[in-house]
Amino acid sequence: MRARLVALSATLLLIPALLAGCGGDDPSPAAAGAGTDTRGCVSSFDENTDYFPVHSTLEYAKNFTITYEKAYQVVTVKEPYPDGKPESYVLYRCGTPKPELTGDLADAPRVETPITSLYSGSTTHLPLLADLGRLDVLTGVATGTYVINKEVRGLVDAGKVVEYATNGQIDTERVVTGAPDVLMTDGYDVPEFQKLRDAGVPVVANAEWLEGDPLGRAEWVKFMAAFTGDEDKATKAFDKIEADYDAIAAKVPDEKAVPVLVGSMYQGTWYMPSGGSYVAKLLADAGASYPWADSTDAGSLELDFETVFTKAGSAKIWLADGEWKSLGDITGEDARYGQLTAVRDGQVWDNNLVTNADGGNDYRERGVARPDLVLGDLAAILHPDAFPNHTFAFYQQLK
Structure with a gap:
């Protein structure tokens, strides 16, 4: 429909923002704890400690899963783009050893979390970050043209958030130079993504638009939280949305x-x-x-x-x-x-x-x-x- 066609341009949108560190003096509830610093990084690693005390659970979203180990989690997007094969990403807590992986995860991207810089492939990512209080991790957008969020638009207009696909095609050199922790896609696939992977930029698929349930789409706030280390915030934000939705439907x-x-x-x-x-x-x-x-x-x-x-x-x-x-x-x-x-x-x-x-x-x-x-x-x-x-x-x- 028209909304999707217009959104295709918006979805190639990646949104940079001033890097203020992930959490600053207000560490994420999921990341903070004994033996961690203010960012949520482990200062004294213990292989027997669970560094993910808060686990996200999914009820409505069907297109991604999250599983947990003590020092890392595995996020899998079942259909990263229409008819695409599943993709898994291994997210390990900063300060812990980079996990050695075998089998199906041997070639999976490994991303240190909480991330401190994100190139976002869609304007639909913005409210997820806003709800988590993590707009500070945004460092790149394809184009600021379609952005409504005033804070992000201000950063783009001030040149503090880079635009890397203003003509609709990703400038791979600009992305590689920007070296984001993650480039999050719009749920589509383009040839430039493989070039970025080859250059060492983790490309992560966000394919919420393939969900068939409106609450399933909203539940992707938990997907974003896996990267920012805000599982507890994500659960609270989603639970409020779900409760409000149900209350309206009941009326x-x-x-x-x-x-x-x-x-x-x-x-x-x-x-x-x-x-x-x-x-x-x-x-x-x-x-x-x-x-x-x-x-x-x-x-x-x-x-x-x-x-x-x-x-x-x-x-x-x-x-x-x-x-x-x-x-x-x-x-x-x-x-x-x-x-x-x-x-x-x-x-x-x-x-x-x-x-x-x-x-x-x-x-x-x-x-x-x-x-x-x-x-x-x-x-x-x-x-x-x-x-x-x-x-x-x-x-x-x-x-």
């Missing part, structure tokens, strides 16, 4: 689902979320229905306008994802939109409430990490009487 009126129209056209094709997608799960939890909810695919369906109009053109509410600011913008782009009931009745809601002049959209940046806020918006649109005085985070009604 949705137990009545017949509200028919909606979803998505929009891009270059003549209407990208409709399939029934197995995370969008479909959000819609179901918000008390919405749409004609393609029974499809089982996890991605998007590619439809023409006539098909969409026939099956969903009479829906009274349209949940759009265009770049429009008014109803006039919609019909100006394609006059056929004017035939939709939601357009005629003025019930078009677009997820572009917070944007920047360069095309960045907070829904695409922060919405992945905050499904509770997305669900809150959807529930308020569909059931205004049940959610009075709602403050919208991502959606706005077009006039």
